[in-house]
Amino acid sequence: MADRTFCICWNWEHDAGFIRLLEAACASRGLGLIQVTPANLADSIRQLREGWLTFHGLLDRASDTDERFLEVVEWASDRGVYRINPYERARLQWDKATVHIVLSHATHTPRTIILPPFDRVPELPPLDLAPLGESFCIKPAQGGGGDGVVVGATTLDEVVASRQEFAADRYLLQSMVRPADLNGRPGWFRVIHFAGRVFPFWWNPKTHVYAPVTAEEEAGFGLGPLRSVSASIAWVCGLELFSSEIARTHDGLFVAVDYVNDPVDLRLQSETPDGVPDETVAVLAAGLADLVQAGGPQL
Numbered sequence: 346m347a348d349r350t351f352c353i354c355w356n357w358e359h360d361a362g363f364i365r366l367l368e369a370a371c372a373s374r375g376l377g378l379i380q381v382t383p384a385n386l387a388d389s390i391r392q393l394r395e396g397w398l399t400f401h402g403l404l405d406r407a408s409d410t411d412e413r414f415l416e417v418v419e420w421a422s423d424r425g426v427y428r429i430n431p432y433e434r435a436r437l438q439w440d441k442a443t444v445h446i447v448l449s450h451a452t453h454t455p456r457t458i459i460l461p462p463f464d465r466v467p468e469l470p471p472l473d474l475a476p477l478g479e480s481f482c483i484k485p486a487q488g489g490g491g492d493g494v495v496v497g498a499t500t501l502d503e504v505v506a507s508r509q510e511f512a513a514d515r516y517l518l519q520s521m522v523r524p525a526d527l528n529g530r531p532g533w534f535r536v537i538h539f540a541g542r543v544f545p546f547w548w549n550p551k552t553h554v555y556a557p558v559t560a561e562e563e564a565g566f567g568l569g570p571l572r573s574v575s576a577s578i579a580w581v582c583g584l585e586l587f588s589s590e591i592a593r594t595h596d597g598l599f600v601a602v603d604y605v606n607d608p609v610d611l612r613l614q615s616e617t618p619d620g621v622p623d624e625t626v627a628v629l630a631a632g633l634a635d636l637v638q639a640g641g642p643q644l
Contacts, residue, residue, distance in 0.1 A: 350377035351637040352400035352421070354407040354414045362613035366623075366630040376638050381407075381417055393420045402637030404429045406608040409439075427641045429633065430584045430607055438582050438605040442486040442515045445604070451577040453600045455482075456520040460504070463512040472501060477520045483507045486515040489606070497521070522600050524550075524592045527566050532593035533602075534558070534568075537609060537625070538575045539632055540585045540642055544625055545571045548590065553619040570599040578604060585642070586629070 351371055355364065364380065371378040379400055381389045392398035393416075403421040405428070408414040418432045438444055442459045449457070456476055460469065474481065483495040483504060493510050495503060498518075508516055524532040535548035535555060545558040545568065558568060574591050582605045590603035611629070612620035636642065 348375070349402070349638055349640075350379055350400040351402045351404070351634060352379040352381060352417070354381045354403070354405045354417055356383050356407040356411055356414070359612045359617075360406060362616050362620075362623075363611040363626055363630065366627050367633065370627075370630040370634040374634050374638055376634050381414070383411070386413055386417075390416050393417065400426065401640070402427045402429070404633060405432060405435075408432065409435070409608065427637065429636065430586055434583045435607055438584065438587075438607060439488075440486050440515075441484060441604065442517055444581065445517065448578060448581050448601060448604055451581055452574050453598050454604075455522050455600060455602065458518040459486075460508065460516045460518065462514055463508040469505075472504070474501065474504075474518070477518055480521050482517075482519045482521060484517045484519065485511045486517060487511070488514070522592045522602050523594065525595045525597075527593070532566075534571055534591045534593075535588055536571055536575045536591055537588045537621070537629070538579050538584075538586070539629055540636060541579075542632070543572045543575045544628075545575075546622075550590075555614060555619070555621055557622060557625070566593075567597075568593070574599050574601055577601075585636070586633075 353364070353367065368378055379398070389398060403418070403426055405414065405418050408418050421428055422432070445454060445457055445459070448454060458472070458477065480497045480499050483498050485493040488511065493507065495507055498504065504518065526532070530547055531549060533548055533550050535546045537544040545563070547556040547558060563569060571591055575589060578589050578601060584605065584607055586607070586609055588606040588609045589601060592600050592602050594600060610621070611626050613626055614620040614622045
């Protein structure tokens with residue numbers, strides 16, 4: 346039996362490619378890997394309760410969509426098990442309004458108006474939308490995957506209608522960020538941050554295709570601030586693994602557009618055009634295994 350064991354909770358079928366790489370990384374290190382999925386969740390919880398199952402590190406990629414996994418998360422928390430992206434920190438990032446308020450003091454963010462929930466304030470006072478420009482984005486503060494997001498809104502009527510879709514949620518109205526043209530590519534980037542390491546990618550907002558930023562491109566286009574912006578977001582959110590969208594504008598500013606994505610979409614590029622390059626996912630899988638084997642980051 347392995348000296349240490351890594352537990353991963355997952356319930357998204359498209360994580361299968363990442364899981365294969367994680368299995369290989371753990372096996373090469375003599376690290377045990379326990380996979381808790383919807384198929385074995387009840388049995389795994391029973392074994393944890395009865396003391397037949399234990400582990401030394403946890404990555405939870407399931408409880409955000411299925412609260413039944415929270416018993417595994419709580420078991421780990423109660424016993425001081427090392428947890429990557431601890432639930433109590435991760436859940437704070439689900440509210441984009443709260444993150445914006447803090448992050449806007451640390452880095453450039455879009456011009457933003459935060460609105461209270463429709464359920465609490467159905468009739469808004471007069472709004473001045475002019476600072477947002479000719480068009481703007483409407484985003485519910487919670488949720489992901491683009492649910493409820495309106496891009497290119499221009500009228501107050503759109504704001505009124507959107508607020509009622511998720512009536513218990515706050516909404517953000519944000520100016521449209523227009524990226525600079527960098528030799529025919531939009532200056533829009535997806536950046537993965539992992540345990541202090543930064544992986545920047547060109548990321549066309551229309552195609553969502555990842556392409557690694559090379560060292561030559563980083564130097565030639567002056568893209569070094571992608572790393573400092575990502576570090577600022579990491580300081581605010583306190584997570585070890587997340588991704589962000591950052592745009593470089595025509596006036597040279599680096600603007601955080603989509604702040605904290607967790608869990609990170611780790612679909613493989615070899616399996617879907619808008620996936621993360623396989624080589625990067627393999628590096629992340631190896632790094633996760635190393636973290637659990639070491640019992641956490643080594644200061």
